[in-house]
Amino acid sequence: MGADYFADPLGGLTDEEWDEAAEGHFYSSAFWLRLVALEPGATSGGAHVQLSAGGRAAVPIAATEPDGMSNPHLRWHDLLAERGLPSPAPGGVLVSQRRGYLAHLLTSSGADRAEAAAALLDTVRSLPDPQGPSGAPSGSARVAMYLTTDDVLALRAAGVRALPVALTADASLEIPPGGWEQWLETMGSGHRRQRVRSEVRKFEQAGYRVEHRVLRDCYADVGRLAARTEQRYGIAGSADAYIEAFRKHAELAGDRAEVLLCSLDGEPAVGCCLYVRDGDTVYLRAVGFEYEQLRGAAEYFNLAYYIPARMPGVRRLHAGIATPGGKALRGADLKPLWLLDLTPDSPLEAHDAEIRAHNAAFAQRLTDDSPAVAKALSSEEWQALCAKGDWPAPGSAVRQA
Known part of the structure; x- marks a missing residue:
């Protein structure tokens, strides 16, 4: 494959090269990725690709142990099981960063998002199974976690057939x-x-x-x-x-x-x-x-x-994923974050109805928490979450951010 995307937390790029694509996304910045790479339980890396029209696309990745991540918030197998949904194997490549619980597909300014999403999807799926920290092969799963709605739509347009699974609500307060x-x-x-x-x-x-x-x-x-x-x-x-x-x-x-x-x-x-x-x-x-x-x-x-x-x-507090009710009472906006299984032939592909039911029930539980939470959730992202057939088919046009 050429590049060793697990050579270091930035996949072999310099901080400046990485941050050219990560600009505006603190939790995907070179500084943050080098910081969280200090934590045990996975091997941090970065997948990146030059785009034909110029610029670069990138995404943080991590090689897990065969039995999955040590961080419970990143153990996709357990999180899907808790939701009554099938899961790929617990070991493989996490497409996300390891702390902060907010991930983005990164692109240089002006780059074509559709090309970027397709190139990154191909790159991640083409990775040979890397070694986890113990030296054992990590596994064949390729799972993106804590993605925004825009990035989920971009990856669906690039050909991901599995529906996204709602994980949590991300809170921020504008001052x-x-x-x-x-x-x-x-x-x-x-x-x-x-x-x-x-x-x-x-x-x-x-x-x-x-x-x-x-x-x-x-x-x-x-x-x-x-x-x-x-x-x-x-x-x-x-x-x-x-x-x-x-x-x-x-x-x-x-x-x-x-x-x-x-x-x-x-x-x-x-x-x-x-x-x-x-x-x-x-x-x-x-x-x-x-x-x-x-x-x-x-x-x-x-x-x-x-x-x-x-x-x-x-002017802004990013408050993260815990206690959405208390944050909404203090003026926070709540946006959905998703798990999207990028694994070819994902076991989630045959379970659209169950995924939609989970997503709708998840949004309803949040809405029932309080009127403040219901107001904080009133956006097109959450309305789409509850609809029956709203997610574009794989390969359809991507919404531009």
Whole structure:
């Protein structure tokens, strides 16, 4: 095949070459891909191709172990089984990046998206089965995860026959030019505005000290607190392992990895929010709390949303995939993210009815959560999700982004 797409996290390209295609997509940037490649459990790479009309197309990839990814959010076999759907083998090539749970097909400015999607699909399907971290062949599956609707449509137009499976909702909050006060006005409901003001007031009266730090100066606190939060939600992991992981991240990220550290009365920190700022956008990366020491003052929403939203120059918070209801109540938009099986002769190809039923039920559960969530979902992407025959047939014209 020529290129070794697993030579490094960028498939052998320089940072500048990769970022020419990734511009505007932080979670697909060279910086982020090199950062997440530090994590165990897969071998990171990058598939890329020169386009006939000029420019380049690229997508992050990762070679898994034969039994799948160690990260539960990337174990496609388990996620499909939970939805009552068939799955390709658990081992193979993940078409996505490994943290952040948002992936894009990347193209140079002005490149033809239809050609790019077809070229990348051919490249990914033509890969020989790579080796996972243990040295064993990863497997034959080729599965894209956390793709946007536009990229799913592009790959369907390129010939993917399996329907996309709804995975989750991606949340982002837009901060208008008028800043905090204008943002509150966008929430519409006076009750919702009052809720936010009350949560800010409680936090300010709780006696917390909040410091702005960089990760390299407080990675031990972040690791300890993040481990506590993961354990609270059933994800096993020792504090020492988290601390070491954040130490490595801090070493590579430098000043770009920033932390809001929350403490009481000179005691060790009881809460943190790790984020990366890219241009006018804050990407919320991790939170952690010593829950038994908190004072019931909306600590999560203050550290993760209200304080970042008031930072000078911030116009957008990317809040990710968890707790869509709470985010919608605070003004977030929710967009679907999809699993699309690129494996030739995918076992999902014969299950269109079941996939459509799952997707519709998934959207309905979100809508039933609250009126705020229903409003946040009111876009053509979610309307298409629930329709019976809306997905274009493989090989039909692609919608341009």
